[in-house]
Amino acid sequence: MEPLYKPKEDGKVQEVPPEVYQALHDFGYRSFRPGQEMAIMRILSGLSTLVVLSTGMGKSLCYQLPAYLYAQRSKCITLVVSPLVSLMDDQLSGLPPKLKAACIHSNMSQKQREAAIEKVKAGQVHVLLLSPEALVGGGHSGSGCLPPADQLPPVAFACIDEAHCVSEWSHNFRPCYLRLCKVLRDRLGVRCLLGLTATATLSTALDIARHLDISDQEGIAVRSAAVPHNLQLSVSMDRDKDQALVSLLKGERFGVLDSIIVYCTRREETNRIAALLRTCLQGPLKWIAEAYHAGMSASERRRVQNNFMCGELRVVVATVAFGMGLDKSDVRGIVHYNMPKSFESYVQEIGRAGRDGEPAHCHLFLDPEGGDLHELRRHIYADTVDYFTVKRLVQRVFPPCKCRQIHQNGSGEIEQSEGEELVQRVCHTHERAVPMQDTVEALDITEEGLETLLCYLELHPQRWVELLHPTLSVCRLVCYGGPPQLRKLTKICPPVAVVLARKRLAGEKVETCDTLEFDVVELADTMGWQLPLVKRGLRQLQWSAGSGTGRSGILVEFSALSFYFRSYGDLMPEELDQVCAFLHGRVQSQERTQLYQLKTCFKAFHSVAYRNCSFCMDELDETRSLKLKELLSDYFDKRRDLDMSKKYEEDQDDEDKTLNKCKWEEQIRADVRGFLASRSDEKFSGRAVARIFHGIGSPCYPAQMYGRDRRYWRKYIHFDFNEIIRLATQEIIRTR
Numbered sequence: 001m002e003p004l005y006k007p008k009e010d011g012k013v014q015e016v017p018p019e020v021y022q023a024l025h026d027f028g029y030r031s032f033r034p035g036q037e038m039a040i041m042r043i044l045s046g047l048s049t050l051v052v053l054s055t056g057m058g059k060s061l062c063y064q065l066p067a068y069l070y071a072q073r074s075k076c077i078t079l080v081v082s083p084l085v086s087l088m089d090d091q092l093s094g095l096p097p098k099l100k101a102a103c104i105h106s107n108m109s110q111k112q113r114e115a116a117i118e119k120v121k122a123g124q125v126h127v128l129l130l131s132p133e134a135l136v137g138g139g140h141s142g143s144g145c146l147p148p149a150d151q152l153p154p155v156a157f158a159c160i161d162e163a164h165c166v167s168e169w170s171h172n173f174r175p176c177y178l179r180l181c182k183v184l185r186d187r188l189g190v191r192c193l194l195g196l197t198a199t200a201t202l203s204t205a206l207d208i209a210r211h212l213d214i215s216d217q218e219g220i221a222v223r224s225a226a227v228p229h230n231l232q233l234s235v236s237m238d239r240d241k242d243q244a245l246v247s248l249l250k251g252e253r254f255g256v257l258d259s260i261i262v263y264c265t266r267r268e269e270t271n272r273i274a275a276l277l278r279t280c281l282q283g284p285l286k287w288i289a290e291a292y293h294a295g296m297s298a299s300e301r302r303r304v305q306n307n308f309m310c311g312e313l314r315v316v317v318a319t320v321a322f323g324m325g326l327d328k329s330d331v332r333g334i335v336h337y338n339m340p341k342s343f344e345s346y347v348q349e350i351g352r353a354g355r356d357g358e359p360a361h362c363h364l365f366l367d368p369e370g371g372d373l374h375e376l377r378r379h380i381y382a383d384t385v386d387y388f389t390v391k392r393l394v395q396r397v398f399p400p401c402k403c404r405q406i407h408q409n410g411s412g413e414i415e416q417s418e419g420e421e422l423v424q425r426v427c428h429t430h431e432r433a434v435p436m437q438d439t440v441e442a443l444d445i446t447e448e449g450l451e452t453l454l455c456y457l458e459l460h461p462q463r464w465v466e467l468l469h470p471t472l473s474v475c476r477l478v479c480y481g482g483p484p485q486l487r488k489l490t491k492i493c494p495p496v497a498v499v500l501a502r503k504r505l506a507g508e509k510v511e512t513c514d515t516l517e518f519d520v521v522e523l524a525d526t527m528g529w530q531l532p533l534v535k536r537g538l539r540q541l542q543w544s545a546g547s548g549t550g551r552s553g554i555l556v557e558f559s560a561l562s563f564y565f566r567s568y569g570d571l572m573p574e575e576l577d578q579v580c581a582f583l584h585g586r587v588q589s590q591e592r593t594q595l596y597q598l599k600t601c602f603k604a605f606h607s608v609a610y611r612n613c614s615f616c617m618d619e620l621d622e623t624r625s626l627k628l629k630e631l632l633s634d635y636f637d638k639r640r641d642l643d644m645s646k647k648y649e650e651d652q653d654d655e656d657k658t659l660n661k662c663k664w665e666e667q668i669r670a671d672v673r674g675f676l677a678s679r680s681d682e683k684f685s686g687r688a689v690a691r692i693f694h695g696i697g698s699p700c701y702p703a704q705m706y707g708r709d710r711r712y713w714r715k716y717i718h719f720d721f722n723e724i725i726r727l728a729t730q731e732i733i734r735t736r
């Protein structure tokens with residue numbers, strides 16, 4: 001769609017016209033907050049923009065105002081993609097009354113979704129809120145919920161909330177976000193994208209900007225200070241954290257504060273600590289402390305949140321589930337009972353305090369033994385895969401094709417150039433499907449993990465694969481009229497003829513056959529037909545020709561939700577090795593980068609920590625608070641490599657490692673042998689054992705089952721994960 005204003009000759013935006021100020025007033029605001037003006041003018045000029053602004057600084061206006069102004073000029077919609085389905089209804093009701101909006105997400109019934117789409121088609125909606133899955137597909141349906149672009153009003157622009165999820169180096173990469181940009185551009189013809197995020201380092205912001213096709217300098221509209229000035233930060237390393245927490249909340253700094261959130265990592269802990277605080281604290285408020293976590297019922301959570309919002313509840317002891325979308329400006333204190341998983345999380349969580357600009361206090365308890373650090377490391381290891389698994393995946397993604405053979409038969413030889421033999425690509429890619437559930441079980445990786453690996457292949461400069469929408473790939477066709485009915489089908493339905501002919505070639509008896517089951521993606525690809533056409537043709541077999549509504553006595557079912565993509569089939573063995581090496585290297589860099597960041601985070605907190613909280617519970621030494629803020633802005637504002645694996649390697653403390661090795665190696669080996677003997681009827685890889693020793697569940701070795709044996713589960717959480725893999729693999733080979 002045409003932008004509302006033309007950018008100036010030099011690509012910069014025009015002065016803000018009066019109608020924009022008018023709209024701002026219509027929304028009930030007197031002036032713009034920093035950054036809003038620039039972002040809004042860029043969107044109205046059709047220039048893609050990334051807005052990085054701390055929570056509560058007013059990011060939403062950056063899409064609301066342009067959406068409103070575009071809709072004033074012509075019939076169009078603005079798409080807003082937001083990953084927090086649970087907050088979508090709140091977001092909807094929080095929109096300015098002038099903006100008409102609807103939402104579509106996977107938790108809605110089919111009927112509700114259809115009603116929303118009807119409203120959109122009828123032009124009654126300015127803003128359509130969507131979950132990423134509703135836009136790009138995923139989950140069980142495997143397809144998005146939106147009708148084709150030609151049935152929708154033109155899209156003015158699309159806003160991507162939590163835009164950091166698009167960067168594979170961000171603290172919260174979501175592979176479906178990559179597909180999201182593609183779908184918006186290719187399928188819906190969107191040219192102007194607005195990315196919103198509260199937390200991104202400068203380097204991540206540049207990476208996000210690249211994905212949003214923002215090339216100009218001003219594309220990253222705003223970057224606010226990492227930590228607001230009104231927050232006072234402190235860290236301490238107490239041996240008895242429970243006692244320290246109670247003392248802190250009774251001390252002069254926190255004792256007078258009304259609204260406090262205490263963040264814990266584990267759900268069970270929130271209950272325990274809330275009970276502890278109820279016992280140890282007394283006060284005028286009706287409820288002193290309550291727990292909040294995602295495992296509680298929706299009504300319980302609502303009750304706790306409401307009591308906190310209206311000021312009747314002083315302390316909420318919560319997991320990070322609490323606070324997203326919380327619009328309470330006078331939260332006065334944030335306490336981290338455990339170390340947060342990254343600087344991004346820390347900044348986001350403390351950013352929930354003092355939004356009204358008044359002073360607020362934040363305190364973090366750092367485990368002196370590094371217990372939290374070990375706990376957080378587990379999550380990093382949970383996502384990584386070994387070389388062998390990568391190889392098995394690569395075999396599934398690049399099954400060999402016959403293109404080279406056919407090409408050679410045709411042209412006689414492979415072309416040569418300047419005396420060197422070149423690997424000539426003769427295959428122009430094939431459409432393939434890899435069933436999700438099967439692969440999850442066979443490779444013992446989560447669906448999300450698999451999708452991430454496929455994304456890496458797509459992001460590689462050589463574009464090893466091109467990802468398409470997930471699809472159902474297995475077709476089952478049953479002829480209730482028996483084998484003669486199936487044979488008749490071969491005359492009217494070429495795909496059925498091909499499947500049957502292949503069976504015959506494979507030496508199967510087709511005369512008695514009345515049921516077929518086949519990979520419809522592979523079939524369509526071999527025939528050179530488009531998949532939707534083949535599927536439609538097959539589906540139509542269920543209806544009698546001519547009669548319109550009569551059943552034909554043929555059942556056609558599609559199942560097995562699969563990753564669906566285009567990939568080459570003529571990769572030489574050395575190229576396949578290269579692909580494996582690339583993927584494995586990528587996974588390792590990611591693991592090391594995250595480990596490095598985690599360690600950096602721990603070191604930073606450690607460098608400003610008091611020995612115990614008695615040093616900061618009554619008053620605060622400003623210098624340590626300022627030093628932590630400096631470390632945080634250094635982290636967020638300096639440009640540095642996204643891949644920090646080299647730094648991690650440099651940083652590895654060899655001495656420490658060998659010390660650990662000598663002390664633990666024999667014991668770990670003995671435990672591996674003991675573990676294998678106790679489960680002699682099962683098969684384990686070194687990684688599977690290491691996961692169990694670290695207390696990490698996986699699709700094939702779930703925590704519910706393996707966590708019961710307390711002898712081994714989590715036993716070596718403090719010990720280097722990769723080292724356990726090495727030891728376990730050696731022991732496994734030895735016991736074979």
Ligand SMILES: Nc1ncnc2c1ncn2[C@@H]1O[C@H](COP(=O)(O)OP(=O)(O)OP(=O)(O)O)[C@@H](O)[C@H]1O
Binds near residue numbers: 030036326
């Ligand atoms: N220009 C403005 N003038 C005054 N108030 C504003 C302005 N823009 C936004 N606000 C107010 O600031 C508050 C926070 O805005 P908003 O919810 O958009 O923040 P946000 O950056 O999206 O936060 P989060 O990251 O939590 O989603 C809202 O109450 C909103 O009404």
